[in-house]
Amino acid sequence: MGKLIELKDIYKTYFLGEIDVPVLKGITLDIAHGEYVALMGASGSGKSTLMNILGCLDRPTSGDYLLEGEELGRASGDRRAMIRNRKIGFVFQNFNLLPRTSALENVIMPLNYTNNSLSRSECRKRGLAALEQVGIADRAGHHPSQLSGGQQQRVAIARALINRPPLLFADEPTGNLDSRTSVEVMEMFSKLNAEGITVILVTHSEEIANYAKRTIHVSDGTVISGAFKSKGA
Amino acid sequence: MRTTTTIRMSLISLKRNPTRTMLTMLGIIIGIAAVITMMEIGNGSKTSIRTSIEKMGANSVMVMPGSMRPPGGARVGAGNAVSLIPADAEAIGNECPSVGAYSPVVRGSGIHVVFGNVDWEPGNIYGIAPAYLDIRAWEIADGRAFTNAEVDANARVCLVGSTIVKEVFGGMSPLGCELRIGEVTFEVVGVLKSKGANMMGMDEDDCVFTPWTTLRMRVTGLRYGNATNTSSTIADSPGSKFAISGLALYPEPDSRITRDHLFYAKHTQLNQIIFSAVSVDKIKDATREVSQLLRKRHRLKTEQEDDFRVFNSSDFMNMLNQTSTLMTNLLLGVALLSLLVGGVGIMNIMLVSVTERTREIGLRMAVGARSRDILKQFLIESVVLCLSGGIIGILAGHGMSLLIEKIARWPIESSPGAVAAAVLVSASVGILFGFYPAWKASRLDPIEALRYE
Numbered sequence: 237m238g239k240l241i242e243l244k245d246i247y248k249t250y251f252l253g254e255i256d257v258p259v260l261k262g263i264t265l266d267i268a269h270g271e272y273v274a275l276m277g278a279s280g281s282g283k284s285t286l287m288n289i290l291g292c293l294d295r296p297t298s299g300d301y302l303l304e305g306e307e308l309g310r311a312s313g314d315r316r317a318m319i320r321n322r323k324i325g326f327v328f329q330n331f332n333l334l335p336r337t338s339a340l341e342n343v344i345m346p347l348n349y350t351n352n353s354l355s356r357s358e359c360r361k362r363g364l365a366a367l368e369q370v371g372i373a374d375r376a377g378h379h380p381s382q383l384s385g386g387q388q389q390r391v392a393i394a395r396a397l398i399n400r401p402p403l404l405f406a407d408e409p410t411g412n413l414d415s416r417t418s419v420e421v422m423e424m425f426s427k428l429n430a431e432g433i434t435v436i437l438v439t440h441s442e443e444i445a446n447y448a449k450r451t452i453h454v455s456d457g458t459v460i461s462g463a464f465k466s467k468g469a
Numbered sequence: 470m471r472t473t474t475t476i477r478m479s480l481i482s483l484k485r486n487p488t489r490t491m492l493t494m495l496g497i498i499i500g501i502a503a504v505i506t507m508m509e510i511g512n513g514s515k516t517s518i519r520t521s522i523e524k525m526g527a528n529s530v531m532v533m534p535g536s537m538r539p540p541g542g543a544r545v546g547a548g549n550a551v552s553l554i555p556a557d558a559e560a561i562g563n564e565c566p567s568v569g570a571y572s573p574v575v576r577g578s579g580i581h582v583v584f585g586n587v588d589w590e591p592g593n594i595y596g597i598a599p600a601y602l603d604i605r606a607w608e609i610a611d612g613r614a615f616t617n618a619e620v621d622a623n624a625r626v627c628l629v630g631s632t633i634v635k636e637v638f639g640g641m642s643p644l645g646c647e648l649r650i651g652e653v654t655f656e657v658v659g660v661l662k663s664k665g666a667n668m669m670g671m672d673e674d675d676c677v678f679t680p681w682t683t684l685r686m687r688v689t690g691l692r693y694g695n696a697t698n699t700s701s702t703i704a705d706s707p708g709s710k711f712a713i714s715g716l717a718l719y720p721e722p723d724s725r726i727t728r729d730h731l732f733y734a735k736h737t738q739l740n741q742i743i744f745s746a747v748s749v750d751k752i753k754d755a756t757r758e759v760s761q762l763l764r765k766r767h768r769l770k771t772e773q774e775d776d777f778r779v780f781n782s783s784d785f786m787n788m789l790n791q792t793s794t795l796m797t798n799l800l801l802g803v804a805l806l807s808l809l810v811g812g813v814g815i816m817n818i819m820l821v822s823v824t825e826r827t828r829e830i831g832l833r834m835a836v837g838a839r840s841r842d843i844l845k846q847f848l849i850e851s852v853v854l855c856l857s858g859g860i861i862g863i864l865a866g867h868g869m870s871l872l873i874e875k876i877a878r879w880p881i882e883s884s885p886g887a888v889a890a891a892v893l894v895s896a897s898v899g900i901l902f903g904f905y906p907a908w909k910a911s912r913l914d915p916i917e918a919l920r921y922e
Contacts, residue, residue: 322837348474
C-alpha cells in the first residue's frame with residue numbers, strides 16, 4: 237500500500253522570548269495506508285507536538301510533511317482547515333462534545349464546514365449512519381450529559397468519521413474511561429482499522445498501545461524506534 | 470459554511486442561555502424602543518402641524534400691523550399700531566403680480582352674539598371679503614357665502630361656524646335667522662364647514678364672519694361713536710367707499726377730533742390683510758412684493774423698520790417644525806446614546822461568550838472551521854442578538870407610542886423609515902460591537918483552545 241504520511245526531518249522549536257525551546261529534533265517517519273500505529277512517549281517527549289503537526293493543527297519549524305503526497309507543513313491556514321475537515325478525524329481524551337446539543341447534531345457539526353451541497357436531511361442521514369457504525373444510533377437525540385463516558389466517546393468517534401477520512405487520530409482515547417468501556421472503545425478502533433481506516437493512537441499506556449500493529453516511540457524530540465514499518469509486519 | 474446554518478446555530482446558542490440573552494438585548498430593546506417612540510411622536514406632531522397649516526390655507530400670507538410706537542414712549546404690543554388701511558389691501562391686490570386673491574380682515578373682540586335667549590361670545594368674529602374663504606380653503610356647508618356687492622353695501626349678513634350652530638342655535642339650521650352681533654342684527658346666510666382646532670388648539674369653528682365693512686363701520690367702529698345717532702352723514706367718513714350713500718352710519722366727527730389721527734384710524738384700520746400667492750412657490754416673491762409695496766405706501770425711509778409684519782404659512786410651519794424637530798432630535802440623541810450603551814453590553818457578553826466557549830472554538834477549528842467561519846459565527850450571533858432586540862424594541866416602541874396616543878392624546882404617526890432605520894441601526898450595532906469579540910475568537914490557536922479549561 238502507498239504512503240499516507242511522510243515526515244522528513246521535522247523540527248519544531250518554540251521561541252519563548254530569549255530562549256529557544258527545541259521540541260522536535262529531526263523526525264523522519266512513514267505511515268502507510270491502513271496502518272494501526274501507536275505513538276508512544278513520556279510526557280514532554282514531544283509526542284503531543286508531533287501529533288499536532290500530523291493533525292495539521294500546528295506547523296513544523298522546518299522539514300516536510302506530506303499527507304497523501306501533498307506538502308502541508310507550509311500550506312495556507314484555509315487549506316489545512318480543509319484537510320482537517322476532509323482527511324483527518326480527531327478523537328480527544330475529554331470527548332469535546334458540544335454541551336446541550338444532541339448526539340446527532342454533534343456528529344454532523346463538521347459537515348457545516350464541509351464545502352458541499354448536502355441538504356439538511358442528507359446530513360442527518362449521514363450522521364445517523366455514522367452513529368450506527370459506532371453502535372449508538374438509538375441515542376441520537378440524547379444530549380452529552382445524558383450519555384455515559386463510553387457512549388460520549390462513541391459519539392466523538394462518529395463525529396470523527398462523518399466525512400469518511402482516511403486518517404483517524406485518537407489522543408488518549410481511553411484516558412477518561414474505565415477499563416471495561418476502554419476495551420469497547422479500543423475494539424471499535426480495531427474494527428475501523430479493519431475497515432481500512434488508518435488509525436494513529438497517541439498514548440503513554442503499553443496496554444492500549446498493544447492494540448496497534450506498530451508502535452512509534454518518541455523520546456526527547458526524536459523517534460527512538462518504529463519510524464518505519466518493520467518488514468513482515 | 471452556509472449562512473442559514475450559521476443563523477440557526479446562533480439561535481440555538483442564544484436559546485441555551487435565555488435569561489442572559491434577554492438581559493443583553495435589553496439595552497438594544499430600550500434604545501430602539503426609544504428611537505421608534507421619538508420618531509413616531511415627532512412625525513405625528515409634524516403631520517398635525519402640516520394639516521393645521523393646510524387648514525389655514527397652504528399658500529396664504531398674512532400682513533399684520535407692527536407694534537405701536539408713540540413718540541418717546543414705550544412700544545405697545547404688536548398688532549396695535551395703526552398702519553394697515555383698506556387702500557393698502559386694494560393696492561396689494563392691484564400692484565403685486567405674485568398675489569392672487571386678497572381680503573381685508575377686521576377682528577371684533579369681546580363682542581357677544583345673541584339669538585333668542587342665548588348670549589354667546591364667539592372665539593372669533595371676523596369681518597372679511599368673500600375671497601378670505603377661498604384663501605383659507607374654507608367651504609360653505611349650507612346656504613351661501615356673502616358677495617362682494619354685499620361687502621360694498623355694508624350688508625348685515627353673516628356666516629357662522631359649526632360650533633355657533635351647536636351652541637347658539639341648538640343644532641337647528643340657522644339659515645335666515647336673525648343673529649344679533651353686538652348691537653346690530655344680521656341675517657345668517659351660510660354655515661361654514663367644520664375645520665376643527667387650529668395649530669394653537671383653538672376651536673376654529675367658534676366663529677362668525679361678516680362683511681368687513683359692516684363689522685368695521687357698524688359693529689366695532691360704533692363702539693367709539695354714538696350708537697343712537699344715525700342721522701349724521703358720512704361724507705367725511707373714511708369708509709365712504711364702502712358705505713351706502715346717503716345713509717348715515719357714523720356720527721359726524723367732532724370738529725375737535727376730525728383730524729385726530731387715532732380716531733380717524735380707528736375706523737379705517739384693518740387688523741389684518743390676508744392674501745394668497747398665485748402658487749405655493751410664489752409665496753416668497755409675493756411676500757417680498759407686498760413688503761416693498763407697503764414700505765412705499767407707508768413712506769418708510771430705508772433706515773426705518775417695517776410698521777407691519779408679514780407671516781406666511783410656511784414661516785409658521787417652519788417655526789413650529791423647528792421646535793418639534795429640536796425636541797425630537799434631542800431625544801433621539803439620548804435614545805442613540807442608550808443604543809451605544811446597549812452595544813457595549815453586547816460586546817461585553819460576546820467577549821464572555823467567546824471565553825466561555827474557547828473549547829468549542831478549538832473543536833470547531835480542529836474539525837475544519839476556518840478562522841473566517843469562526844468570525845462569521847460570532848458576528849452573526851451578535852447581529853442576531855441585536856436584530857432580535859431591535860425587533861422587540863420596534864414592537865415595544867410602537868406599543869409605547871400607541872399608549873401615549875391613548876393616554877396623553879398626542880398625535881402619533883407610525884414611520885416606516887424609522888422602522889427600517891431601527892433594523893439597520895441594530896444590525897450595525899451588532900456588527901460594530903460584535904466584531905472585536907468575533908475577531909478575537911477567530912484568532913484563537915486551536916491547540917491552546919482545545920486545552921483550555
